[in-house]
Amino acid sequence: MVLSNGLKPNVQLRFQRLEAVWNQARLGIRDSGASQREDDFEVVTEPSRPPRTPPTPEEVDAIRTAKASGESVRSIAERFNKHRSTVWRYTKDIR
Incomplete structure (x- = not known):
């Protein structure tokens, strides 16, 4: 006890x-x-949540391209099944 x-x-x-x-x-x-x-x-x-796997280099390129095209971080995260903070980390320098 x-x-x-x-x-x-x-x-x-x-x-x-x-x-x-x-x-x-x-x-x-x-x-x-x-x-x-x-x-x-x-x-x-x-487990109730997916394992934390970093995005592949191809995914990073696609994420950065989507952000440069004006897509929101939230929609990119949903499309790639990543957390919003992960997407933000790879796109924070893109305006």
Whole structure:
């Protein structure tokens, strides 16, 4: 049991999740779920967000060309499936 005296609620929730995962690993629970307690958290097997991969040189050229043509950073990010800050980083010197 993790001592959580005086912690903020979101930090306490993180500790509870970590404790649940730790208990699952310690008991050797895999994907079966048969021996999980009802209040345990599920093990994440599929991440909810895509992996952070930098754009390829071809994508950088296309991103820079789109920005130079007047397209917005937001629409470029959506088209290339990149974060807006990634697109901005590669196009910040283009006006």
